Amino acid sequence: MTSNIGSHIIWENMKDYDEEKADEVHEKTRNMVFDLLKQTLRPEFLNRIDEIIMFKPLTPDNIRKIVKLQLNNLQQNLSANNIRIEITDKAVDWLALQGYDPQLGARPLKRLIQKHVLNEISRRIISQEVSKNQLIIINAEKSGLTIKNSDLYER
Numbered sequence: 001m002t003s004n005i006g007s008h009i010i011w012e013n014m015k016d017y018d019e020e021k022a023d024e025v026h027e028k029t030r031n032m033v034f035d036l037l038k039q040t041l042r043p044e045f046l047n048r049i050d051e052i053i054m055f056k057p058l059t060p061d062n063i064r065k066i067v068k069l070q071l072n073n074l075q076q077n078l079s080a081n082n083i084r085i086e087i088t089d090k091a092v093d094w095l096a097l098q099g100y101d102p103q104l105g106a107r108p109l110k111r112l113i114q115k116h117v118l119n120e121i122s123r124r125i126i127s128q129e130v131s132k133n134q135l136i137i138i139n140a141e142k143s144g145l146t147i148k149n150s151d152l153y154e155r
Contacts, residue, residue, distance in 0.1 A: 004104070005040055006033035006054075014057045030054050058105055063096045066106045070113050071095075078121070085121065085136045086150070094140035116145050 013029040033054055038046065058066075071087050078085055095116070099109035117138060124130040124147055134149040 006036045007104075009033055009036065010054075010057055026056065058100070060096065060100075063100045063106060063109075064092060066109060067092050067095045067099065067113075070109060071117070074113065074118060081132075083121070083125075083132045083136065085138060087117075088137070088139045090140040091138045091145055094145060117147075120145070120147050 009032045010029055013025055013032070018025070034052065037052070071092070075085055075087075095109070095112060098116075099112040100106065101108055121130070121136060121138075125132050130136055130147060130149045134151070137146075137148055137150045139146045139148075
């Protein structure tokens with residue numbers, strides 16, 4: 001079971017995160033969150049929980065890795081249907097930036113990838129804007145993601 005109880009405290013304390021004070025900030029934050037947890041949940045419920053763990057906030061590098069994992073899964077699923085995609089670093093960066101919420105963590109990423117990548121690829125294949133028989137390149141520009149066929153990689 002996970003909870004976002006105290007996420008606002010974590011965000012507030014970690015936004016000025018400093019490696020030199022990491023342990024001190026983490027311990028202070030942990031105590032504040034656990035105090036809030038005790039105020040929020042009834043003692044009989046808390047007593048049934050075996051262990052409480054407070055995770056450290058995700059870094060931008062963590063988010064990029066999560067985006068890449070999600071996109072690798074998507075690539076595997078699409079390749080099972082003979083659809084090949086290539087995602088540029090710019091697209092990964094755009095998804096990482098758009099899909100991260102300090103209070104929600106990486107949870108919005110899956111929906112963002114579904115909406116802006118998978119749904120868009122599907123829509124463009126159906127409307128014949130892209131061919132599923134050619135490599136599909138996903139890139140990012142200022143206006144958002146671009147999804148186009150690559151003429152260099154005909155099958």
